[in-house]
Amino acid sequence: DIQMTQSPPSLSASLGDKVTITCQASQNINKYIAWYQQKPGKAPRLLIRYTSTLESGTPSRFSGSGSGRDYSFSISNVESEDIASYYCLQYVNLYTFGAGTKLELK
Amino acid sequence: QVQLKESGPGLVQPSETLSLTCTVSGFSLTSYGVNWVRQPPGKGLEWMGTIWNDGSTDYNSALKSRLSISRDTSKSQVFLKMNSLQTEDTAIYLCARQLRDWGQGVMVTVSS
Numbered sequence: 021d022i023q024m025t026q027s028p029p030s031l032s033a034s035l036g037d038k039v040t041i042t043c044q045a046s047q048n049i050n051k052y053i054a055w056y057q058q059k060p061g062k063a064p065r066l067l068i069r070y071t072s073t074l075e076s077g078t079p080s081r082f083s084g085s086g087s088g089r090d091y092s093f094s095i096s097n098v099e100s101e102d103i104a105s106y107y108c109l110q111y112v113n114l115y116t117f118g119a120g121t122k123l124e125l126k
Numbered sequence: 127q128v129q130l131k132e133s134g135p136g137l138v139q140p141s142e143t144l145s146l147t148c149t150v151s152g153f154s155l156t157s158y159g160v161n162w163v164r165q166p167p168g169k170g171l172e173w174m175g176t177i178w179n180d181g182s183t184d185y186n187s188a189l190k191s192r193l194s195i196s197r198d199t200s201k202s203q204v205f206l207k208m209n210s211l212q213t214e215d216t217a218i219y220l221c222a223r224q225l226r227d228w229g230q231g232v233m234v235t236v237s238s
Contacts, residue, residue: 063220063228064163114184115161115173117170117171119170
């Protein structure tokens with residue numbers, strides 16, 4: 021099974037900041053990583069697939085990058101609506117979610 | 127319009143079997159796979175298993191011995207059955223089409 025190590029578990033940011041979340045896979049996942057946003061009481065929302073491809077409706081302040089085992093997800097110019105939890109997901113071999121990152125306002 | 131809706135009992139006794147239904151609309155189960163994902167209160171997401179468009183299944187290795195996913199294509203329904211439930215199985219259970227379109231989830235509490 022592929023493990024996904026996501027960090028940090030929590031993040032505090034001011035409006036307008038840039039924040040970055042990382043996920044490291046236990047083996048090469050060949051860019052098959054997606055990123056989700058989840059707000060309290062809501063289902064996850066797919067933001068990015070295949071490392072850096074933005075889903076329709078995902079604002080351009082969200083971005084993803086990486087290769088091999090190491091991947092990152094960034095939000096530039098954090099807005100109040102971005103306050104949520106974020107999860108990475110590998111899908112090269114079945115599926116594994118990262119443990120999540122809770123983004124809070126400073 | 128793609129829609130998924132989970133249904134099932136809100137309370138299950140320890141050691142008993144959980145049965146959930148995901149009723150879908152707006153797409154065919156023979157064209158798209160459906161996943162089950164769960165989320166314990168205040169914790170992260172856990173992929174449980176998938177029934178693919180051809181009817182084959184894959185399961186999380188940690189749950190494989192207790193879990194079964196099946197479907198009725200004529201009724202556009204996907205079923206989850208998990209046995210030997212314990213308190214740590216208390217969670218919101220969600221179904222999703224290709225992990226892109228999601229149901230609202232159903233809360234299941236395991237308690238006597």
